[in-house]
Amino acid sequence: xxxxxSIELALMGTVPLLLAACDQAREPPRxxxxxxxxxxxxxxxxxxxxxxxxxxxxxxxxxxxxxxxYGSLAECTEQFGDNQCRQVVQSSGDHWFMPAxxxxxxxxxxxADRGPGYVYGWNGRPIYRARGxxxxxxGVRGPQSDSVGETLSRGGFGYSSAARASWGG
Amino acid sequence: MKRIVMSExxxxxxxxxxxxxxxxxxxxxxxxxxxxxYRFSLAEIENDIERPTEELHELCMDLVARAVRDEQYLRxxxxxxxxxxxxxxxxxxxxxxxxxxxxxxYDGRGPAKLYELNYxxxxxxxxxxxxxxxxxxxxxxxxxxxxASDQFNSVQEKLLLxxxxxxxxxxxxxxxxxxxDSQEDRATVAYLADLAHxxxxxxxxxxxxxxxxxxxxxxxxxxxxxxxxxxKLYPWExxxxxxxxxxxxxxxxxxxxxxxxCVLSNKGALALLWELHPGHPNLLPTYFEDAPxxxxxxxWVRKPLLSREGANVEMVTPQxxxxxxxxxxxxxxxxxQAFHPLPDFNGGYPLIGSWIIGDQAxxxxxxxxxxxxxxxxxxxxPHAVTPE
Numbered sequence: 001x002x003x004x005x006s007i008e009l010a011l012m013g014t015v016p017l018l019l020a021a022c023d024q025a026r027e028p029p030r031x032x033x034x035x036x037x038x039x040x041x042x043x044x045x046x047x048x049x050x051x052x053x054x055x056x057x058x059x060x061x062x063x064x065x066x067x068x069x070y071g072s073l074a075e076c077t078e079q080f081g082d083n084q085c086r087q088v089v090q091s092s093g094d095h096w097f098m099p100a101x102x103x104x105x106x107x108x109x110x111x112a113d114r115g116p117g118y119v120y121g122w123n124g125r126p127i128y129r130a131r132g133x134x135x136x137x138x139g140v141r142g143p144q145s146d147s148v149g150e151t152l153s154r155g156g157f158g159y160s161s162a163a164r165a166s167w168g169g
Numbered sequence: 170m171k172r173i174v175m176s177e178x179x180x181x182x183x184x185x186x187x188x189x190x191x192x193x194x195x196x197x198x199x200x201x202x203x204x205x206x207y208r209f210s211l212a213e214i215e216n217d218i219e220r221p222t223e224e225l226h227e228l229c230m231d232l233v234a235r236a237v238r239d240e241q242y243l244r245x246x247x248x249x250x251x252x253x254x255x256x257x258x259x260x261x262x263x264x265x266x267x268x269x270x271x272x273x274x275y276d277g278r279g280p281a282k283l284y285e286l287n288y289x290x291x292x293x294x295x296x297x298x299x300x301x302x303x304x305x306x307x308x309x310x311x312x313x314x315x316x317a318s319d320q321f322n323s324v325q326e327k328l329l330l331x332x333x334x335x336x337x338x339x340x341x342x343x344x345x346x347x348x349x350d351s352q353e354d355r356a357t358v359a360y361l362a363d364l365a366h367x368x369x370x371x372x373x374x375x376x377x378x379x380x381x382x383x384x385x386x387x388x389x390x391x392x393x394x395x396x397x398x399x400x401k402l403y404p405w406e407x408x409x410x411x412x413x414x415x416x417x418x419x420x421x422x423x424x425x426x427x428x429x430x431c432v433l434s435n436k437g438a439l440a441l442l443w444e445l446h447p448g449h450p451n452l453l454p455t456y457f458e459d460a461p462x463x464x465x466x467x468x469w470v471r472k473p474l475l476s477r478e479g480a481n482v483e484m485v486t487p488q489x490x491x492x493x494x495x496x497x498x499x500x501x502x503x504x505x506q507a508f509h510p511l512p513d514f515n516g517g518y519p520l521i522g523s524w525i526i527g528d529q530a531x532x533x534x535x536x537x538x539x540x541x542x543x544x545x546x547x548x549x550x551p552h553a554v555t556p557e
Contacts, residue, residue, distance in 0.1 A: 002214065002319050002554055003532075004326040007302055008367070033330070066337045105333055125337055136369060147341060147397070151381035151389045156413030158348060158378035158403070167348050167403050168292030168357070169285075169434075169477035 033106035034127065047106060047122065055124025059104035063126045067098040068136065081131045099136075102129035170277025171208045172514035178203065178307055189360075190300055192353040201296060202548035203304055207519060207535055208555045209277070214321045214533070217281050221451045222271055222523040222530040225283060225442075228449075229269075229433050230528075232441055233260055236432045245457060246437040247474055247502060249409050255418045256428045264427035266527075267331050267400070268294070270534075272543075273451075273521040276512035280450040281521065283442075284506075285472075289426050289434030290404050292353070293549055295360045297524060297534030298324035301551035308553075319554040321533045325364065327526035332368040334527075335398075342371040344390060344399040349376035354402045361400060377403045386416040398423040405431035406475050436474050436504045458503040468508045473498040478545040484508065486541075494542050510541055520547070 035041040041052035070076040076085035076097040089095040105125045128136045178184075181203065185193045193201040209218075236242035237257040248256060270291035275281035302322050308314045335343075345362045347354035355374075362372040375390040382388055388396040399422055401408075408414055409431075417428075432438060439455040446452060458471060465471050471483040480496025486508060511518035520543045522534040538547035 002211070003302060003305070003322040004324075007299055007325055062337065105330075123334060125334065147395045148393050149383035149385075149387050149389050149395045151393050152384055154381040155378055156382060157380050157408060157411050158376070160407050160410050167351065167354055167407075168290040169287045 034103060035106070036103040041104075041106070051106070051122050055106045055122050056104055057124070059124035059126040060101070062124070063098070063101065067126060068128065069096040069098055071096065073097050079130055080128065084129075099128040099130075101126050103127040170210075170213055170275070172517055172519070173206055173208055174204060175206060175308075175313060176204070178304070178311070181304075184303075185300065188299070189356060190295060192356055193300075195353075198546065200548060201300065202537070202550050205517060205537065205548075205550045206304075207514075207550065207552040209321070209552060210557045211319075211554055213277055214554055217275060217277075218273070218521060218523055218533060219321065219530045221273075221281055222525060223528075225271060225451055226269075226525050226528065226530075228442060228446060229286065229288070229438070232438060232445065233429050233432045235445075236441075237261065237429065242432070242441060245441070246432060246435045248431055248435075252409055252414070252417070252428070256431060259428035264423065264429060265331075265335060265425075266427055266430060267425050268328070268527075269426075269430075269433070269525045271523045271525065273523060274509055274511050275519075275521045282453050282509050283439070283451055284453070284520070285436065286433050286438055287477075289430045290402055291522075291524075292357060292402075293522060293534050293536065294324070294357055294524075296549045297322065297522065297532055298328070299360070301534065301549075304551045305553060314553055315555050317556050320552060321554055322531075324524050324526060324532040327529060327531040328361070328364050329368060331527040332365045332370060336365075336368045336370050339370060339398050341397060342373055342394070344373050344375050344396050346375050346377050346380065346399055347402040349378055358400065358402050365400075375399075377401065380413065382413055382416055382420075386419040388413070388416065388420050388422055396420075396422050398425070400425040404475075404477075405434060436472050436476075437502075439506065440504045453509050454507040455504050458505045465505070469505045470508055471503050471505045473501045473503050475501065479542045479547075480544070482542050484542060486510070492540070492542055494544060511538075511543070517550075518543070519550070 033046065038052055038056045041047070041056065042049045068079070073085055073087070076099060080099040084100050085097050086100060087095060087097050105127055106122055130136050182193065185191070185201070236246070237260045240253060243253050243256065268291060269286065269288035271286055272284045273281035274284055302320065305314070305318065305320045309316070309318060343365055345358040347358045358374070362374065365372050373390055373394065375396070379391045380388050380396070381393070390396060401424060405428065437457060440457045443452055443455045465483055465485045467485050467489055468487040469485060473481050476482070476496060476498040479494055481498040482494045484492040511520060516539060517537045518539065518541060520536045522536060524531045524534070533552060535550050535552055536543055536547040537550045538544065
């Protein structure tokens, strides 16, 4: 099929809308390179086994940085369900609760670290599954601390072009 | 490839309004037009649109790699010299990009010919990603289309993938910026912000005119939040020309589309592509027009480097007929491109837009006009991929 199986839009209209292709079960949009396990990635064969392994490793490593963190088991369980959370304790004594890994997502990105010029690498990100089945990508879920500045002036952009209906093309 | 006239779905305007797609008609002149649609075979899409799109995208990326190594390219494109290092560093850092759109002349026979690249601020995104998808699904429900009909459209799915890979790299949030008074642009960034939000990214809107700056050169929004990552529906050439561009190299903001995209959002890129790949089946002969203004010869089209939506285009057909469009870009540097007409399907001239999202061909959106030059008044018409 050359088109996506479903489309979901939450904020843009007055009515939140989940549109699904007519005879498909309603399900949230799935990016194509999303896997529940390393084995699934390898057996689907969309990318090489090496890429599966390296991105899976990267996703595992990234959890430390990007997994949602909670101060208590109750808070974590509320979001992710019973038996889905575990405690992490650092040697420094810091501890928190985070959800279990539900899978990983493979993406492509320009990879300047791999040498000069235009080289594409694959990156892997962890996926967590919240209550109700919704996938959470990991990463920041909202401003954790605000970085605010003292604005000295405004209006230094946006004035040079002639009046148009749109600045796109 | 065929052009089909068909009924409009009952109540489509109310549905569009409820979805926030309010610019379906501009001053009561239709923009979205579903009384017409195009049909393609799968082979036409895969062989003549999808594959050439990805191939040309690779050539474009190669061009950027060359342009950041050899300042002759940046000079010929007219990128202002104070920003050459800023553009170069953006590319060498591997600043990620989200999207672009190529525009092709294609009639179902022979190779599609690239007219233009819209790689910085491409529009008609929502119509292509969502509304025409919805049109297809509902026409299938109504049994107005053959049961096996499909569409070349995974635009939204691929946008979500890109945002998902960007999300972990963001410290706090992503800003979305458009010009305050453009309803259409506001709707486009609202759509993208919706997708970013689905991927766990906190988003904030800021009008381009409201961007502020701090004492140490950071950009801020109206609530004085420092801008760390910002999607802009506003061209690089305009930013470069404005007062706050002074802070670009020190502000530490990640822009989408990234600065290196300015190499590709300039019609000079078409001349450079032809120079590097003369005779490529999907490219049209294109040259910089650096000589003093002289009469345009038969069989050529002259376009300013930075014009958009068909403004200030001058065309002389091989038969000597002359077409010109007005606009605010007169007197600026131009390219000339070999004349290759849009096909005439019963008085409709379709321009095939092909989306590149995160380096993959993602779908097609068609603008149809009633003349050889596609302007901002051209209608958006949906398409289907139907069995032969």
